[in-house]
Amino acid sequence: MYWEDVEIGTRRALGSYTFTEEEIVRFARKYDPQPFHIDRQAAERSHFGGIIASGWHTAAIWMKLAIADRSRPGNSSPLLRAGVSPGYEDLRWLKPVRPGMTLTYSSQVVGKTELKSRRDVAIVLTRNEAHDADGALVFVFTGKGLVQRRPG
């Protein structure tokens, strides 16, 4: 499947992920060592009332599930041919992610743009979301993926 074949509106369920306190603390110690991510007592005193995940951990799990989805048999996702991205827009952390919470992630194609600089690849825009068990939106961003164009 090439960029030309990508249909705007196509949506994929990427699966669910349960965050453990051990993983939340391990990620944050390395990359986001703020007290409410790594220290249970300090987190309880904070306005969050307990440990919460680094927002970048929530984002990294999106990537993990998206890669797992691309390698599922029968998936003809255009992003199979992508893998490299120039960036993202409007990434928002709307609710805290706490230990034991399960988030369900999805990705929907919302736009396609050509590049002035090259003909072999073009951009697919996706709206990526994570919802909690009650269906509330917790995390969202617009992703940009480079996808191969049909040769010729």
Place this chain on the structure above:
Amino acid sequence: MPLLYFEDFTIGRSFDCGTSPVTRDEVMEFAREFDPQPHHLDEEAAKRSILGGLAASGWHTCAMTMRMFAGGVLSLADAQGGIGSPEGRWMKPVRPGDVLSMQAEVIAARPAHSKPFGFVTFACKVSSQKEQVALILMTPIMGRRP
């Protein structure tokens, strides 16, 4: 006591956020757990890819940016979490062996309506020894001066 409050983050104020060395082990460890694509894990496959060699996951670059941001800004401030990252640009591949450095400049600040905090947006310019490699905007919540 926190040193810096919402009021201290005036537009144009810039913070030097130190450095972060990029090791091959860490690039591969992050990629194995979160972004297992050949161009982050396999030297030969990476050479054949559009990146032309092994490169860190963009999300790893964001995480390293966060580490520098936490050290250079948030740990000096009454920081109460983040609401998002309005934009991220992965401009150049981040390679094992690079030493990243980061400047965080205040580009927007708005107080929350009738709340004791405000939202400050920083443009985090991430550079290697050679060139700028990423631009990551960050919007933390900062407590107002009591």
